[in-house]
Amino acid sequence: MVSLHTSPVDESTARGLLTEYFQSREIGFAHQGITYTPVFPDAEAFTPPRGVFVVVRDDSGDAVGCGGIRLIADGPHGRRYEIKHLFLRPETRGRGWGRLLMADLEARARDLGARELVLDTHHSLEAAAALYAATGFTGIERYNDNPNATRWYGKVLAGTQTG
Template structure:
């Protein structure tokens, strides 16, 4: 990705964040059998605000290219949620950079471990996590998740 790509905190209710989330949920509905937009989990914005959460946007030249968020999961543990990259920005390392960014933010908040869930219909995400030091962990959520990962910081 171009060095002009920057990462910024955003409120999950801000329009650029909402646009990313809408695209994320639409993608899930397209690729996960049996999932339709009305059946998607509700997004509780309060979970993704400081002091225990954060919502990050990747931007370049005024365009929002991706997002990722973090919320408290258990004492010392946070959950990474809603990693999404715009189709035109995929395959350029932006997802990896966003994940590194959210890990750095998690450490700064004081978390020592991260967890996340994903679905088998998202093989690029699974490959990203496996190639970035995330290890399979027991299931801690239900449908639509099919894979669960954890990482010590």
């Protein structure tokens, strides 16, 4: 059964998954004539209470995906976390693990007091957009200056505990 484990974002397994993710984006964007600018995340931004990073492991215990949340400036609904670096290896897709990872990150954000989750993506990543819509995200105004993004999404976390 698939499992999710917190990990320092700069730990070797997490860094390897991020390298894979960035390489896949560079290749995909290059086919469209777009330059992708990878930026490895700051470990402090993904350390509680500022954030968390999660590694997805398959039935065999192999690391097959990752994703994280990080605290950013408050938004119109209050405390805001951003989902970053959501990645699953292609051979794992279609199993519901993306939804599982999104639900896990949302629960972790709620535990950290988030009132809203946001994320950005590129319009060419249609499967990602479908996942975000299926997990309750809707289009919002641009909230950052990410040069790789063309779409921004948000989700208000109703019933979030504050404290």
